[in-house]
Amino acid sequence: MAITLDCGEESISHAAKSLLEGHLVAFPTETVYGLGADATDEIAVRQIYAVKSRPNNHPLIVHISSVELIDFWAVDLPKYALDLARNYWPGPMTLILKKHSHVSSLISGGQENIGLRIPNNECALQLLRTFENLGGIGVVAPSANKFGSVSPTSSEDVEQELGHLLGKDDLVLNGGQCKLGIESTIVNCLGTKPKILRPGFITENMIEKIIEIARDENQSKNVIKHPGDFKNHYAPKTPVYLNSVASSGDGLIALETVETPENVVRLSSPKSLEEFASNLYKSFRKADQIKLTRIVVILTDQNPIADAIRDRVFKASIKN
Ligand code: TXA
């Protein structure tokens, strides 16, 4: 059972040392909570796969605090990748780059590529900076949930998901509720043009301010594993239905303008799509706790944030 700490200076310092000693530290980011380990410590990285029950051909994102560290992890960067990094980091964007030959293929799931990100969350950045000041070079951090399950957006979610699986020297940093609530945009930067592999808050339009996006499907063929390959992602235990009719015993997630039918439990009534995203996973968890029959999500808007939310809801609904 891990200890939960706040994000004060002392806790961060303790957490950075723990990472260097090979322990796991779950920490908040602006998207979701990550389960962190020293990316250069094979035993700690293996422990991440074990705790999450994650297949080890499923690559991990390395979190860093500064653009200067890219060169340790990746080679042959296209110019546009650096432009994206300089414009949108720290932020909810992961870049897939060609990995440096010295980087363990354990992190990259056996591929020649590496995912990198600078998160935009003060607690995460302080942790990464302190870790790097002590000699660390990067922290692998998948979302702090069991493989295929819903990403945690609070430290309580992490405790509930993984608390019983973490060791007594592992830590959870409590930085409150995550601001965005859905995972980073993943951008494949291996081709002459970038390609979005997972939509998020860094949108197509934002990327196209820097460089045109690849529309040709073949561009990303050299990426073997990516979020779209796995079907039962982001799924609560309660079956999820997108744009279906909610009936008695179901839970409903929809913008506040949508009415709640009789005997349906309103899980969330966000005023905006931003609020929709930040409450989504919490509402999924609540439905599991109160054992609803189904979760119905109504989302018909057509814009990049709605598309990113729909991507998660659609993947959560695939089993049904
Ligand atoms: O917002 C986020 O990205 C959060 C926070 C903690 O940073 N992290 C996160 O990690 O969502 P994870 O492991 O739960 O999801 C990362 C996704 C996985 O589906 C993985 O397949 C993909 O990114 N990925 C990571 N490295 C990759 C690589 N080298 N090539 C292709 N896909 C990669």
Ligand code: MG
């Ligand atoms: Mg995940």
